[in-house]
Amino acid sequence: MRLFLIGLMITGFTTSAFANSAGCGLGSLIFTKDTIMSQTLAETFNGSFLTQFFGITSGTSNCSAHGFAFQEKEAAMYAEANMPSLKVEMARGQGENLTAFSQLMGCNDVSAFSQMIKSKYQNIFPTNDVDAEQMLNHLKSEIQSDASLNQSCHLAS
Amino acid sequence: MRFNSLLILYFLLISVATQATEIPSQEKISAVSQNPYWKRLLHYRKNWFGVDKSEADGLDFFLSPHGKTDPKAELQSDLDAFQNPNSTPVGPLKQHAQCAFPERYRFLKNILALTFSEPPCDDFNTWKNRFKARSVTLIYAAAYFGSPSSMFGHTFLRIDSAPREGQKQKNDLLDYGISFDAVMGPNHDFAYPLRGLLGLYPGMYSQMPYYLKINTYSNMDSRDLWEYQVNLTPEQIDRLLNHIWEMGTTHFDYYFFNRNCSYQLLTLFEVANPEWNLKNQFDVKAIPVDTIRSLLQQNQAIRSIHYRPSLLHTLENRLALMDESELARFHITKNNIALIQESDTAKTLDALMDWQKYEALENSFSVEEAERKIDFRLLQLRAKKPNTQENFSELSLETPLGNSLESSTTAKVPLRPDLGHLSSKFSSFIESEAHVGAFGFELRPGFHDLLDPDEGFLPDSALNIGRVRGSVLLDETKTARLDELLIGEVVSYQPFTRLKKYLSWQVSGGLYRPVETSCTACVAEYLQGGAGVTLGTTKASLSVLFTGHTEFSNTFNDVIGLNYRVGPGTLLLGLFKISENLKILGSLEHIRYFPGPDQHYLSKAELALSYHFMPFDLRLQADSFASPQQNIEAINLSLGFWY
Known part of the structure; x- marks a missing residue:
């Protein structure tokens, strides 16, 4: 079993699926369920499952704008990760x-x-x-x- | 008062005059469109057929339908869009062209000496100002054998911010990283490696906090990070950021070997400093460490280098500073944390916490789960102990740009990756096989084998792609033969340590000449792999592996009446680093082939010695092949050259 963080950016910056008031619900979403396959896939070619990218993330998440964490959420986001x-x-x-x-x-x-x-x-x-x-x-x-x-x-x- | 009015009138007239010349001549436009910097901004490069076109594949990157192949048409369309306040918004952010392409705009405005009415560009300015950029660092994540793509290492950028408000020093963790990655999307299948090679995944830039990068590389994958601060002026940093923003409108087909993460970052540096010419030397392959070397070859392009050890290396550094009894306590309690006591020292508990964090991250599905796996009593006990002096998580060693790395701390620092041997190797050899002499060559485009010096690479590992070896017999026939065409080989023989029981494994495939068949022109296609354990140290180790072999060749018909054979084998391999320059490898392998007669087997023995004197190495290798048909001995002397 092995976990990885690659998917964090999806959850952190590009979805609006966040649950609690402190942060962005990162903690529960950070790792993708591990199988040998999914891990290998995610890391192959240094790739990731990102679907949206900085520069085009504006307004897609209550946690971030322009690829940056909102200043008032920064500590909470950081703590969760x-x-x-x-x-x-x-x-x-x-x-x-x-x-x-x-x-x-x-x-x-x-x-x-x-x-x-x-x-x-x-x-x-x-x-x-x-x-x-x-x-x-x-x-x-x-x-x-x-x-x-x-x-x-x-x-x- | 009157004078002022005159002055205003004067400037008005001037501005009307320049307005009047706002349309540059066609000659001027043609000339500028061939400017190397303009072509750089559009990512033009001559392909193998001599066609000059842009490597960008996302069409929002071009405002002209012919922009990918015609830099002049693109220049004209960009100029039109820049001048028109109501031009079609660009890309997903629906920006005005000036905002979507700030560096193109800056360049054209200056070189054509034009004035434009400028829209506010809120998105771009918010983004750029948020960095408070002071410098830019190229980060190298060391090779990692846990996944195919990471084996050659990886590079990405860090934009170094000014210290935050009220702080004297900035904290690297709070900087942002920029990387170019292949995007695989939600639908992927078993063909993904092939897609990666064929450029079927789009590559795009993304941005995320550096602390997430550290979590991924240092903590989860246990990869060391090497941070090369690039020597850029504020103006050059500005250009680099402008151009990164322009990347938001496009993607590039991602080719694993040559149009990868590291290659694309070079474009950013070429835009930042137009005097640098970095990309052109990378044609069929762009190995990440080579792209760093290309920067180091430029005059003073790297300002400083920092080493950031992985979590496991940090833990090893902690262990190195513990005394015997602390170490003993660590190893006892590591596997049974309930045994920790009040009397355990802070150092022991610190090491245990790192170990638990490593294990937790390794075995969890989420941060929340990992966090809870760290033993609560251990944390509480540690909180009651005083702080210790050394702090390895902050160990970020500045290393001199020269060759030596004199560490001021007791921490173990590996050799910088860029100081390891070069990626390609050419060897020529003479050999005698079954008393027949031969002369031949070997070409190894990349990257490292077990007998090469380990410094700068993962120790006890091998990684090779596309190795070709051929020779000509020195008898009256002068027969030319193909000895090997290796498609790929990955070997990891990391010895067991007290800390971690590594699995040893290897896999390789390609064509080889089955020596024991005595057929000069025969080759067999093969795929083989094995797994086992390695005991010892990185200086002297012994590996035992169980292997599996599949081979296809018509030459087998003569022996077994079939054109294939499969079989299990056992491999015993010893690797000894006698000195910095001398390595010895000895191996014994026995393979029992099926189907076929009862006594269908092959036993191989090999003893090889490699002496390095950079950039050369001298190898002497003796092989013995024993099969039911015959026994063959061979001896080979080769001189290799890294380039």
């Missing part, structure tokens, strides 16, 4: 994915942001089933209850 990495780096208290995420969250003090998350890991991930949307909500309330982060982060909505 990178949950496995974020979960690990949040526990580690550092990492490239976490640094990028802190930028998207408008938190300029990366190390304060990362250390707060690490120390409040239990609150942000009370169970193993926390999804990106819940994680974001928990994180926002932790930021709000942290005096200095609340000052230094400029939360996008």
Whole structure:
């Protein structure tokens, strides 16, 4: 069994099929069900199942315009696509994915942001089933209850 | 006041005067339409029959019905459309021609010194401004044997943005990638490789965040990424983006070998810097790493190079920094995560988390599923430990442009792909087979075999397409013979590691001369493959494979009365890297053929030695073939040259 991300752009940028309010419903749609055949097909010739392309995606998705994520959805989209990495780096208290995420969250003090998350890991991930949307909500309330982060982060909505 | 009015009047007159000359002469239009830059923008290239025409296949790319073959007709139609505020909207975004073709517009406006009334071009400007582009990086995703198309590697672009608001440094992950890919659509079948070769898939540009590219290549496929920052001025970056936007109106038939992802990106660079001539050397094949070399050959075209290790390599780097007891704990708990304890160190837990992430991504259908597979207790335990010093996920090594790669960290950095041996090889050889001498040549258009130096390639692998080998007997007959016509060969003998149990496999097919039949002019069509395991290290390894063979040739009639034979075999192969310059390969294979008499078999033994002194190598090879009919010994000495 093997999964792949190639199809992400379809779901992220070209369909309007997104379910939850946090992001674009990426998490559940990202991987195409794996069979040896479909994997090989998707990666053969570095191809993908894209049906529409940047430059012609305008208005086709509530998540993006002109091939870019909407600025206000960017952090949510990012979190959904990178949950496995974020979960690990949040526990580690550092990492490239976490640094990028802190930028998207408008938190300029990366190390304060990362250390707060690490120390409040239990609150942000009370169970193993926390999804990106819940994680974001928990994180926002932790930021709000942290005096200095609340000052230094400029939360996008 | 009066002076000002005069000035305004003066400018009005001037502008009326230029308006009056808005229609350039036919001579001027003819001359500009033959301008190399104009033809570049239209993707003109002389084909094998000498016909100069555009490689673009999506017809929205041309405003003239003859645009694909007539650059002047296209220029005239573009000019008409640019001048007419109500010209027919272009492409799916229904843009004004000036907005759909911003680089053509810029070029014609400047070279013809014309003025136009300009529509707002909201779509284009929103898109372009959003990049906040500061530089452009060509990314090479290392070869990956998990799928046929990835075996030669892959290239795409990253548009490097300015730091975000309030940030001192930009984060690569938040940049956007641009790639040219074959689009297979929802309906595909078993003929897809053939379609890829025959150009039956359209290739188009697409854009996605770099973090998704990293998820795909580094995390899921475990491919290293090499990031070559291209030396472009702001004006050149501007042109490149203009032209990428123009690509949104068209597609190009995707030919896997020569009109592929890497070839098309070269056009973008040729537009960005008209002094670069990159594409012309790529005719029948455009191997991704060769397209990078074509840029490196230009004067100062590459500014810097970064290495981004795959998830598995990052994990290996972590393991290399752990002490014995930490390593022992890692290997115990890796297969039974419930055994982790409070006393395990941060380093052990870090490595375990990477391993779990790798396994989760490997075995899940969705991100949500993968995320939940990472052990919750492991994460919680790690969150309670202090941060560690080294941070391998941020390991992005700047490498010097020269030959050596002196890493300042303990992390293992492989040799840059562009510094590996070149893709094509020509060899000449002398040999003695059954006491008959011969002299011959071998031509290998691409790409790598087991005896070649591994640096810059996947170790313990081979990938060859279209290898031809022929020789002339040095006896009184002077018979010429075809020794081999290899259609394709893929070999992956990655040794088992403590981390991962790789499957070893190989497959090849083509024509070969069945030596044991002693028929000089005979060839057999064959297809063979095998699977097994490899033990050892990349320095010295031993592989055991079970193989299957299918062969067709009239020469078999003499022995078995049939023109085909099939059979299972066993292959034992040892590969030894004695030094940087010396490799030795020894193999034994026994094949039992069916149908046929009870004793229809073939045993082969081979010992080969390869000594490299770039760009040459010297090979000495001894073979022995044993069959019920006869035994044949052969020895071969060859001198090869990579080019």
